[in-house]
Amino acid sequence: METMSPTNQTVLSSGELTETISSRRLLLLPEFQFLELFIALVLFISIHSLRQRKRHGLPVWPFVGMLPSLLLGLRTDVYEWLTGVLHQQNTTFTFNGPWFTSLNSVITADPRNVEHLLKTKFSNFPKGEFFHNNVHDLLGDGIFSADNEIWRRQRKTASIEFHSAEFRNLTTESLIELVHSRLLPVLEESIKNSIPIDLQDVLLRLTFDNVCMIAFGVDPGCLRLGLPEIPFARAFEDATEMTVLRFVAPTFVWKAMRYLNIGSEKKLKESICEVDKFADKVIHTRKKELSLLDFSKDDKKLRSDLLTVFMRLKDDEGKPFSKKFLRDICVNFILAGRDTSSVALSWFFWLLNQNPDVEKQILEEIRRIIAQRTISDEEEKMNSVVFRPEEVKKMDYLQAALSEALRLYPSVPLDHKEVVEDDVFPDGTILKKGTKVLYAIYAMGRMESIWGKDCREYRPERWLRDGRFTSESAYKFTAFNGGPRLCLGKDFAYYQMKFVAASIIYRYQLNVVKNHLVIPKLALTMYMKYGLKVTLNKRDDIELHNRIRVQS
């Protein structure tokens, strides 16, 4: 049969045809092989990485380690995600971060390990250089960031101050002023205008003013009618947020940004400048004030805030502390006490909203305590009930309800240490020198192995024995840390939270605005991401209750 071909097309002989086909095959083969090889490699890596899940709790990918799983966790609720992984891994696992980053760490929620790192081997687990370098621009060598001798000296002096009668008076008086002259009028205003209020914002303002009164002896006035913006408070918040960003960026990146003064580092520099300006002014004024006092005569006029206490002390060489050191002490205390109690109170009020029975019991306790007062006319007026320290102390059920809120929503959800020398955790986990160790405070509050089957229920009764509040081991309930670095403000924080909560609950019933989304924000402190929008109703039965008391 004759082969028809286009005029200009060459007809190939059978030998030529075979040659062309084989050379084409030769060209195509490597392409196929490459694709096959690539698919095989991807499959192998995927299977291998996914099989690591059994051993490590999460898939471990080349280059990026466990980062993809963490990013998936961040898309939902990272604290719940971490709780799930820890639960699956019997409460301790090692996180493998991407190569060349500082994210590798051992994470634990085992009370035995936590006791080991916070108490038994305390000196082997300092905050460490990584933490210190990241926070140094803002916190300097203050108590929160320092280790060893520098930390010990500040801790000792501040501890004496925190347990003194003068300090107790200062906290009692500052709280009465803040709650009765500022908080309650702001809440009344929102009722008058029938406008929902962001309770978290209001409480943050209250605790910021309060801790500044304690640290610096000055009141910035954040909590006032109209809720004004205060430059110092804004600068402090920005400086903290920008500092936190350093923990997620590779060190060389934020250092380069700092050098070039760009992005978050530029903002950090500007806000630290504002914080320093405020601190300088206060320190300068206080120095002048102290120089005019004759201590033998004017003892009563002496303030009892931290700044004044440290200004009257001398360093190891017998010299007064430097301005920088005084600034660091105050800034660290403000950081420690500015938002921890307010976010705890916000979660507490949110939990009350879902547990009206608990709210009822708190109200009954407060009324029982008030009923024990000898009645005076002044106290009978509804708004003038000012809780006294001995009454606040008696509020055991309220303390249990607050502790239960802190168990489920700890203000500091995750904390961090660094290993100095090779060590082994009581559960057998090997810790190499330089490893970062995180203890997952949020996850610990939700471990069945620690709190039992009802660990996710809000049940203040678990803190009561014969009606009295009983505290738990600090290595099981880690909201306030434990060991030598136990939160220095713990007693004050309980007093502050109880006083504020009782003053609100006694007068108002709070309702969270319908459909308001409450989820945690990813930060060092567990804020509510969208705040806590509430409406308030005045309790109209208070007057009735007071009248019954008068008659009885």
Ligand code: HEM
């Ligand atoms: C509900 C309220 C509070 C909670 C849950 C809380 C929790 C904590 C935690 C977890 C730590 C350890 C942080 C770390 O080492 O990384 C800590 C330390 C500290 N807290 Fe609190 N805190 C609260 C309120 C306060 C208040 C109101 C103050 C001061 C006015 C304060 C002062 C301190 C100080 C000075 C430290 C550092 C102690 C040290 O390193 O020796 N805290 N707190």
